[in-house]
Amino acid sequence: MIQIFLKERASWILFFIFSQLLVMAMGYLDTSIPFLSTVYITFISCLSFVIFMTIRYERETRFFKHLHALESSLDLTAIPEANSPFEAITSERMSEQIQVFKHQLNGLQISLELEKDDMLNWIHEVKTPLTTLQLMIERTEDLALRSQLMYEWLRIHLLLDQQLHQKRIPFIRNDLYIEKTDVQKLLFQEIKLLRQWCMQKRIGFDISLETEEVLTDAKWLGFIIRQLLTNAVKYSEDSDISIRSTSKDGIITLSIEDVGQGIAPRDLSRIFDKGFTGTANHQxxxxxxxxxxxxxxxxxxxxxxxxxxxxxxxxxxxSLIFAKENELIRIARM
Structure with a gap:
């Protein structure tokens, strides 16, 4: 802050130095003025100027130090008290801008909520004809055509499901219901959903569960399993997907393993990034x-x-590593 203050007051300092050099020059050139007296006056002036600048530094930087330390927020009470007319102007303009930003933010939040509600309503509306379409496809006698139609139906269903959960994730804390969940039942439900796709790609499942129950939210765990199984089927063919669960020291691990094309080492650290599709899977x-x-x-x-x-x-x-039960009970009570 000292460097900033000196840079801000550089014109003052240069003017003072120039004025003192001018006084010294006059004392040197004018023989009627004792040069020693001129030096003494200059010394006193410099000492007074240093004291003056020190006092001004403490007074003028107090307001801006508080501003510099402020966290990014729209809290009007966090704006420091002004000690000068210029600081008062700054404080007033900041307050006005924060009020404008608050108003705009409230409008954006309302618009976002309306958009989210409209999207959720639209997804639920689309699910009705989608269910009807599934029943119509199942009555199709041409097996090859039925398989192709079911695959495309499944793609639409999974994309809608993904979009639905994406809109709900910001409010997931309000939607959690922690209970004993039958992992085997969840797995069979998700595998049944993918059966036509698996048959088309000649993919089977090898399931061995040491522990069949976990303490978690069944709906959201189902979403996780659905996404992992979808990825496993998408990048595999003519192979089995292995699903295992183990328990050690109260920690349950569920693993889903495919014999597919794999992930490049350079991509492993980025696979959970938003929008990342892999450098080897652009096809x-x-x-x-x-x-x-x-x-x-x-x-x-x-x-x-x-x-x-x-x-x-x-x-x-x-591998999904579940937290211990006491930790889950803690978030269930939040």
Whole structure:
């Protein structure tokens, strides 16, 4: 702050130095003025100027030090009290701008809420004809056509489901219901949803669950499993997806492993980033880069951590590590 203050007052300091040099020059050139007296006056003036600048520094920087230390917020009470007319102008303009920003922010929040509600209503409206379409497809006698139609229906269903959960994630804390959840039942539900796609790609499932129940939110865990299974099926073919659960020291781990194309080492640290689709998978134009990003958001709320192991050309294993029960009970009571 001292450097900033000296830079701000550089013109004052230069003018003072110039005036003192002028006084010294007059004392040197004018023989009627004792030069020693001129030096003495200059010394006293410099000492007084230093004291004056020190006092001004303390008074003038107090307001701006407070401003510099402020966190980004719209709290009007956080604006420091003005000690000078210029500081009063600054404080007043800041207050006016904050009021404008608050008004704009409130308007944007209302618009965002309306947009979210409209989107959720639209998704629910679309689900009705989508269910009817599924029943119509199931009555189709041409097996090859039925398989193709079910695959496209499934893509639409999964995209709508992803969009629905994306809109709900910001309010997930209000939607959590922690209970004993049957993992096997959830897995079978999600596999049943993907069965036509799996049959088309000749993919099977090898399931071995040491622990069949976990303490979590069934709906949101189902969303996580759905996204991971969808990715496993998307990047696999003519192979089995292995699903295992283990328990050690009260910590349950659920792993989903495919024998697909794998993830490049340079991509592993970025797979949960929003919009990231992988440097090796750009041929999959249907990828949105949102699935694993949303999974990460949900997992953090459920206190689930991820471990990802992958080898290019050999496959990928996602391990979901659930928190201990006492930690989940704590968030359930929040």
């Amino acid at each position: 999959h134009h249907a990828a949105t880069g949102m699935g694993l990003y949303l999974v990460k958001q949900v997992a953090e709320s459920l206190l689930i951590t991820f471990k990802v192991d992958s080898t290019v050309g050999e496959g990928t294993r996602f």
